Amino acid sequence: MLKSGREHSTMPNHVILMTLAFIAFMPIAILFMNAFKTTAEIGRNPLGVPSVWHIENFSEAWEVGRYGTILRNSVIITGGTIVGTLMLAGSGAYALARLKLRGGDLLTFYFLVGTSVPAQLFIVPLFIMWRNFGLINTQLGLIIIYCGLSSPFATYLLRSYMVSLPEEFMEAARVDGATNWHIFRHIILPLSWPGFVTAALVVGLSSWNEFLFAVTFLTDPSLKPISTGLYAFQSRYSRDWGLTNAGAVIMITPIIILFLILQRRFVEGLTQGGLKA
Amino acid sequence: MSKHSPRQAAHWQLFKTHFVEPLGRWIYIIPLLIVNAVVIIIPSVSGILYAFTDWNGTSEATFIGLDNFGRLFQDAVFFRAFINNVTYTGIFLIVPIAVGLLGAYLLAGIRHGQVVYRLLYFIPYMFASVINTQIWRYLLHPKHGVGAFLADYGITFLDFAVFGRRSTALYGIVFVDGWHTWGFLVVLYLAAMTQVDKELYEVARLDGATRLQQFRHVTLPSIRPTLIFSMLIIFIGTTLVFDHVYILTGGGPAHASEVMSTYLYTQAFENFDVGYAASIGVMLALWVSVPLSIFYVLRRRGWQI
Structure with a gap:
């Protein structure tokens, strides 16, 4: 070369x-x-x-766009989704990677293709279910949906990470009579934290940016996250470019900073699917 | 506590191996399965069932067989939306992929600055749809944007409302979405190209191959799995596209940029025609599953695609 x-x-x-x-x-x-x-x-x-x-556009956007509330909502929804997804996907991936489950291969395959079930197929029935459960216009309702949407991908990613861990530690622990929980908590989790960081970044980015479910399930302005909050702001102040651009800058600055710091992990996580295939 | 009889002990043993021990393993995955069932599987199955009813979301539903699908095939707006989706997919499979391949191939050939270029190209991919639309609604605005700027120099092909014209609205949306996506493809293809065996290029060069021939006969065949996979995800993504259309035009003007997802959304949440909307969802799922199943069947048979 x-x-x-x-x-x-x-x-x-x-x-x-x-x-x-x-x-x-x-x-x-x-x-x-x-x-x-x-x-x-x-x-x-x-x-x-x-x-x-x-710089007054920013203080004005903060006030008339209620960016304080909107940012807090986004942090709650994104944080809740990351924690929930990692708990569900982390333990699920452990079961698929390390505990012999009958039908485990089939489940792994489901989590691989499960990400491609189109939202359009289930969004309307899900809306009706959520209405019956009283989960419309609650942040918990949206967090549960996001956990459901992102956990197949996170499970797949974490499973491939856990499969690649060296067998010896776990064998040794099992000989010493360690329980499944002990192995998960003291061997698997400490060894697979890089996988968890990557999964957290991808899941966090997609829930921070998500639009379709947010616009459908949260219509109360005081509960909206930043994506639909900015959308409402754009429609109301469509001619006030300084103000709406300030709103957009508030939304992307944390993403750009995080991306510059953790570039390699973001890229790795977001292109994972393409390289795995 | 009295001692267990041998028979009881045997029962306990059976209970332990067939229930307690599997439960100790399954317990780790049960919460995940429940959330997936509630959010995805159960509503998907109901969606398929609704497609055969005339339900409006509140009153009694009646089973009407295939009537919704019959209606779909006669619905000019749905047909328009389907054609728009196909156009969207078609453009996406050509332009962003070509730019992605070009960028990746050129990046693979340089040693300095690769990291910086990659970083710059990737940033738009991190943005939410509301950000992309905010940026381009301004830049394609007839008064402030690029069109107005060019018009000052006498170049007047772009100084009109791109998203407001029936003939251009859809292409405007595809452009915005493409701007958001191509950098991701560069990074994806570059990762695949760096895996290519350098000796293949060496051999090609000794045979007198030009750079274009090297690209055609060495690079492309070597990255084919990644290329095919990217086409698959683009097909799925563009078929399900919603955000950019909904935000930029809402499907208008006069359904000129309508796609299947926005039409479904209008039917469900504005016209409350839940059964009809569900049948659109079923059609979307079927259309997406065509390339997906071809892909997995070929993979299973061991094709190197």
Whole structure:
């Protein structure tokens, strides 16, 4: 491979790669810049750098968009989903990977394809069930749905992690008379934490961003998470670009920061399916 | 406590091996199975059953056989939505995949800056649909966006309301969704391309293959499993697409950008035609299961796809 670098110049590569980077990055940069402009300046200078960095959009978005409440709701829903999913999927994956279950292979296959059952097939009956249970317009109701939606993927991911752990520790513990619970708690969990981190990131990102179920199951404005909260805000203040862009910036900044810190794990988790196949 | 008779002991032994011990293993997976049954399996089965009724969500449901499906086949809006879905999928299988392959192939050929490019390309994939739509509703706005900017220089092909015109609304949505997705494909393909045996390229070069020929005869066949898999997930994702359409146009103007998911949503939650909506859900599930089952059957037979 060393020779190839000398055979072709990589200059043309960089020209095209930079064009692609421009396409990916410029729209985001404009979103950020416009979050700091007054409406008047957006009219005069729609795509450029702000002449004055006007930070009042953020305090205004915080107040009229009720971003304090919305962010708290999103943290509760995302946090609840991560904890719930990891508990369900972690112990389930342990059973599939390490305890001999009759029909375990079939279940593993279900969790692999279970992610592809279209939401459109079950969202309406689920809505009616949730109405009967009194779970519409409750955050717990949405958390349970998110746990159900993300646990097949998380189970599959954690199972493949646990299968790859070395057998010796568990054999030794079993010879010493350790129970299933002891092995799970003191051997499997401490060894598979990287798998749990990856699963938590993927599950957390998808529930932070989720729209369809949030817009259907939470209509009370004081309970909405940030995705549908921002949507309502966009519809109400559609012409006030500074304000709605500030709202969008509030939503993506934590994601971008987390992504920059944990880039490798995010990429690994999100492309997992593609590489496994 | 009296001593167990041998017979009781044998019973206890049977009970232990067939019930207590399996329970000690199954207990770890039972909560997961219950949540999955409640959220996915039970409602999916009910969805299939509703499709054969005229239920409106509140009053008595009547079994009406295949009437909903008959109605679907005569429904011009559903037909429009299906065609739009097929168009959406078709464009997605060509443009973002081509850009993804191009980006990945070029990235595989450089040594410096690969990490930075990959990072930049991947960021839009992390964004929620509400963010993508916020960005592009502005950039495709006839007064502030790219179209207005170009119009200042006399280039006037883009200074109109892309999402408000019947002829362009759907393509506008596909573009926004494609912008969100292509970077993910670059990263996916790049990961597959770095696994390719370097010696294959060496041999191809010695045979005098150009870069294009190397791509065609070495890279593409080597990453085929990943490529096929990405086409499968794109087919599924674009068939079920909802967010971007719902937020940008709501399926309009005049159903010009309607897709099956948004039509289902309107039927269920605005017209309360639950039975009819359920039949759309069944059609969607069937359509998605076509490539999915072909894929798994071929895999099972050991095809290297």
